[in-house]
Amino acid sequence: MNKSVIGLLLLILLVFTACVPLNDIIYLQDNGKNANEAVTKSELKPYRLQTNDNLMITIKAIDPKSVEIFNNSSTESSSSVISDQAGYYNGYTIDDHGNIRMPILGEINVLGFTTDEVRIKIEKQLNDLYFKSEAGIFVTVKLAGFRYTINGEVFNTGTKVLYQDKVNIMEAIANSGDILITGNRKDVKVIRRFPQGSETFSIDLTNSNAVNSPCYYLQPNDYIYIKPLKQKTWGTGKTGIESLSTIITILSLATTTFLLLK
Numbered sequence: 001m002n003k004s005v006i007g008l009l010l011l012i013l014l015v016f017t018a019c020v021p022l023n024d025i026i027y028l029q030d031n032g033k034n035a036n037e038a039v040t041k042s043e044l045k046p047y048r049l050q051t052n053d054n055l056m057i058t059i060k061a062i063d064p065k066s067v068e069i070f071n072n073s074s075t076e077s078s079s080s081v082i083s084d085q086a087g088y089y090n091g092y093t094i095d096d097h098g099n100i101r102m103p104i105l106g107e108i109n110v111l112g113f114t115t116d117e118v119r120i121k122i123e124k125q126l127n128d129l130y131f132k133s134e135a136g137i138f139v140t141v142k143l144a145g146f147r148y149t150i151n152g153e154v155f156n157t158g159t160k161v162l163y164q165d166k167v168n169i170m171e172a173i174a175n176s177g178d179i180l181i182t183g184n185r186k187d188v189k190v191i192r193r194f195p196q197g198s199e200t201f202s203i204d205l206t207n208s209n210a211v212n213s214p215c216y217y218l219q220p221n222d223y224i225y226i227k228p229l230k231q232k233t234w235g236t237g238k239t240g241i242e243s244l245s246t247i248i249t250i251l252s253l254a255t256t257t258f259l260l261l262k
Contacts, residue, residue: 027170027185027205028207048114049112049118051095051111053094053220054144055094055110056092056140057070057102057140058071058140060137060140061131061135061138066131069103088144099111118141145161145163146161146164146166146167146220148218148221149223149224150172150226151224151225152183152226153182153184154173154179155180160175160176168216168218169205170205185205186207188204189226191225201213201214
């Protein structure tokens with residue numbers, strides 16, 4: 001086998017190893033193994049409130065004037081969309097001691113509680129101390145938006161806020177413009193805060209079993225990091241055409257330099 005044939009084979013091998021394989025960029029592949037199997041919904045534990053979380057609390061009653069002190073124009077209007085800024089200024093932020101401070105009720109500890117537990121706690125205090133059951137007290141407690149941060153190989157990095165109760169990682173990535181072709185979909189890191197500390201999860205988004213991962217459904221304040229593939233560090237290109245163009249450019253430059261020196 002002459003040198004030209006060997007060189008051509010090496011060139012073809014380099015092109016195919018330098019570009020990103022198709023299986024590395026397709027989401028939720030079943031590989032023919034799980035085609036007829038039902039998807040098991042991952043266990044989604046309720047979110048436990050942490051310091052610096054912002055709560056929107058609305059209190060209603062048969063006589064609206066009796067609970068006016070607890071509400072403001074942003075929370076009373078069901079037709080208005082609460083902006084991020086409005087949620088910050090009009091909501092109840094959990095301080096470093098895990099408390100929120102409400103009119104009349106004073107400081108209420110909510111650290112480690114779910115929003116439903118906080119709702120029950122406030123309703124009980126209002127009914128036991130200030131109102132009778134006939135007042136028809138109705139309390140709503142929600143986080144002021146589902147907040148998460150995404151960084152790395154995505155089109156649009158940064159902190160995002162979605163106004164919905166549940167968000168899965170596919171929705172979060174789509175909201176960030178999708179993962180770049182140079183992003184590692186097989187080892188996506190999710191750093192999750194707990195009252196006792198942080199924990200790092202890893203999820204393979206190219207595998208259909210990802211929907212069963214404990215981090216498939218996000219929790220507020222999750223941090224998502226998309227690592228780059230090794231092809232990015234090589235700098236030869238993301239596709240076969242890009243890799244071939246890079247190699248041809250290098251060979252042309254090398255040939256020109258050789259001829260000039262000769």
